[in-house]
Amino acid sequence: xKNTKTDKKEAFLKAxxxxxxxxxxxxxxxxxxxxxxxxxxxxxxxxxxxxxxxRPVSEAQMHGVGIKRGEPWNLTPEQxxxxxxxxxxxxxxxxxxxxxxxxxxxxLEDFPPDFLKEWREAWGEAMTTQMADTLARTAxxxxxxxxxxxxxxxxxxxxxKFSDIALLKRSTISPNAIELNRYAxxxxxxxxxxxxxxxxxxxxxxxxxxxxxPERFAGILQxxxxxxxxxxxxxxxxxxxxxxxxxDACAGAGGKSLAWADALQGKGRxxxxxxxxxxxxxxxxxxxxxxLTNIQTACVxxxxxxxxxLKFAQSADVVLVDAPCSGWGVLRRNPDIKWRQNSNIWxxxxxxxxxxxxxxxxxxxxxxxxxxGVCTFRKAETLDVVSDFLSQHPEFEAHQxxxxxxxxxxxFFMQAFIRKSV
Numbered sequence: 414x415k416n417t418k419t420d421k422k423e424a425f426l427k428a429x430x431x432x433x434x435x436x437x438x439x440x441x442x443x444x445x446x447x448x449x450x451x452x453x454x455x456x457x458x459x460x461x462x463x464x465x466x467x468r469p470v471s472e473a474q475m476h477g478v479g480i481k482r483g484e485p486w487n488l489t490p491e492q493x494x495x496x497x498x499x500x501x502x503x504x505x506x507x508x509x510x511x512x513x514x515x516x517x518x519x520x521l522e523d524f525p526p527d528f529l530k531e532w533r534e535a536w537g538e539a540m541t542t543q544m545a546d547t548l549a550r551t552a553x554x555x556x557x558x559x560x561x562x563x564x565x566x567x568x569x570x571x572x573x574k575f576s577d578i579a580l581l582k583r584s585t586i587s588p589n590a591i592e593l594n595r596y597a598x599x600x601x602x603x604x605x606x607x608x609x610x611x612x613x614x615x616x617x618x619x620x621x622x623x624x625x626x627p628e629r630f631a632g633i634l635q636x637x638x639x640x641x642x643x644x645x646x647x648x649x650x651x652x653x654x655x656x657x658x659x660x661d662a663c664a665g666a667g668g669k670s671l672a673w674a675d676a677l678q679g680k681g682r683x684x685x686x687x688x689x690x691x692x693x694x695x696x697x698x699x700x701x702x703x704x705l706t707n708i709q710t711a712c713v714x715x716x717x718x719x720x721x722x723l724k725f726a727q728s729a730d731v732v733l734v735d736a737p738c739s740g741w742g743v744l745r746r747n748p749d750i751k752w753r754q755n756s757n758i759w760x761x762x763x764x765x766x767x768x769x770x771x772x773x774x775x776x777x778x779x780x781x782x783x784x785x786g787v788c789t790f791r792k793a794e795t796l797d798v799v800s801d802f803l804s805q806h807p808e809f810e811a812h813q814x815x816x817x818x819x820x821x822x823x824x825f826f827m828q829a830f831i832r833k834s835v
Contacts, residue, residue: 422504422507424453424454425454425457425458425503425507426500426503426504426507428450428451428454428458429458429461429462429500429503430500432446432447432450432458432462433462433494433499433500433503434494436749436752436753437490437491437493437494437752437753438490438494442747442749443462443463443466443747443748443749444747447459447462457507460506461503461506461507462503463551463748464502464506464551465499465502465503465506466748466749466751466752467519467523467549467550467551467744467745467748468517468519468520468523468549469485469498469499469502469523470520470522470523471517471518471519471520471522471523471549472502472506472517473498473502474520475517476501476502476505476506476509477505478498478501478502478505479498480498484496484498485498485499485752486525486526490753493752518546519545519546519549519550520545520549521541521542521545523545523549524545524548524549524751525751527756528741528751529541529545531791532544532545535791535792536637536638536790540637540638540639543639543640543820544638544639544790544819544824547640547745547818547819547820548741548744548745548819548824549745550745551745552614552743552745552746552823553592553593553821554592554593554595554596554612555584555590555591555592555593555612555613555614555615555618555822556581556590556591556593556599556610556611556612556613557587557589557590557591557610557611557612557613557615557618557668557672558589558591558609558610559589559608559609559610559611559675559703560589560650560675560676560678561607561609562604562609562610564583564584564588564589564590564591565583567581567591567604567609567610568581568582568583568591575597578597579593579594579595579596579597580593580594581593581594582594584615585643585644585647586615586616586618586619586633586641586647586821586822587615587618587619587622587647588622588647588648588649588650589618589650590613590615590618591610592615592821606702607702608699608701608702608703608704608705609703611668611671611672611699611703613668613672614743614746614822614823615821615822616742616788616817616818616822616823616824616825617668617669617788617822617823617825618672619633619817619822619825620669620733620735620786620817620825620827621668621669621672621673621676621733622650622672622676623784623813623827623829624659624669624673624731624733624782624784624786624827624829625657625659625673625676625677625731626651627782627784627812627813627829628813629648629651630648631813631814631815631829632644632648633817634813634814634815634816634817634827635815635816635817636815636816637816638742638790638816638818638819638824638826639816639818639819639820640818640819640820640821641817641818641820641821641822650676654676654677654678654680655680655681656677656680656681656682657677657680657681657682657730657731658681658682658684658728658729658730658731659673659677659681659682659683659684659729659730659731659732659733660683660684660686660729660731660732660733660773660776661673661683661684661685661686661733661735662686662732662733662734662735662769662773663686663687663734663735663736663737663769664685664686664687664692664693664696664710664735665687665689665692665735666692666695666696666699667685667687667692667693667695667696667699667700667708667710669733669735670683670685670696670700670708671696671699671700671703671705671708674700674703674705674707674708675703675705677707679705679706679707680707681707681730682707682709683707683708683709684708684709684710684711684729685708685709685710685711686710686711686712686713686721687710687712687713688712688713688714689712690712693710693711693712696708696710697710721776722772722775722776725776726775726776727775727776727777727778727779727781727832728776728778729776729777729778729781730778730781730782731777731781731782731783731784732773732774732776732777732781732782732783732784733784733786734766734769734770734773734783734784734785734786735786735787736765736766736769736770736785736786736787737762737765737766737769738762738766738787738788738789738791738794739754739758739759739762739789739791739794740788740789741788741789741790741791741824742787742788742789742790742818742819742823742824742825742826743788743823743824744819745819745823746823759791759793762791762793762794763793763794763797763798763801766785766787766794766798767798767801767802767805770783770785770798770802771802771805771806774802774806774809774830774832777809777832778832779832779833779834780831780832780834781831781832782812782829782830782831782832783809783829783830783831783832784827784828784829784830785798785799785802785814785826785827785828785830786825786826786827786828787825787826788823788824788825789824789826790816790819790824790826794826795816795826795828799811799814799828802830803830806830808832808833809830809831809832809833810830810831810833811828811829811830812829812830812831813828813829814826814827814828814829815827815828
């Protein structure tokens, strides 16, 4: 008679081997690789893979898996595919799903030496330790409610009916943000069907509102990265808003565009630009579900920036350049970054960001606002980019800006510039 538990475990480990190989033999990202897995093991893989990627050394010590000094950071992608400790950890963590989980304190060794070296040089030993501890832990799940569903109402109604599934609580970082204490499938609720909430990190929400109203939402930004401090009172969205022309220059799937369209109460126009037609199609679908009609999308291909500059020169009230970056602020959600990133990427990013800022600055009208945002805390991609932009563009002056997180939100940097009227 077959041992069904053993067979199931072996089948899981085979699925793990396949996805582990994919991560180091292709450019596929972790979330995409998990999405393509069969439902049978998707949940277990989604719990176990990020743990190994987030805390390889500390988890190995906790579970009695021996690894050589310097591993896994001194291994090539080809060697990582064959790295035996990963499979042993997957097996023991799989057993832990049944037996119960233990809390593991992250170690500095859970990060590549090159990451730690740059953090120490930029921010010092104490901040490096704090960031490593934060970025090696699983990220919280946040929602953003639309104006049709106050966050307080959703928290109260959910907790009254479904507290055994998950507990919801208001965030202290963004006015419409809700934090879940564990994963819960809210996509089957009437709230989701009616487009009354979106999944969006609370730091990303704050950046969206900062771009529209920096005078309200700059209060918790800091001169250095680190855990977010408290405010005397969480700022609210304004009750009355002016119709604005706003541009989300690197929109992706459009979380900030959706937040803008809702916050502006359907007034004005929100333009979402991105290089991915697939992401923009997803944005259109989300906008329709939420009943938001003031969003327009455009796929930006090579050369299209010049066309935009000629057609819409100095016409926008707000332009947000949420630029491609090293992504260090979102390592909790994308832990595979630290396994596959190298100095070539770090060297390219600042120039990409400078070019995007320069191109899209042409769309900002006199007195209008340009906002630079990245989900990283590298000085070369934050303060240095700001300094370079100001030296090259005397028609702009810097206003509010600073770092947000990492912890409890993802890590961000944002800086507002104003185009001088004369």
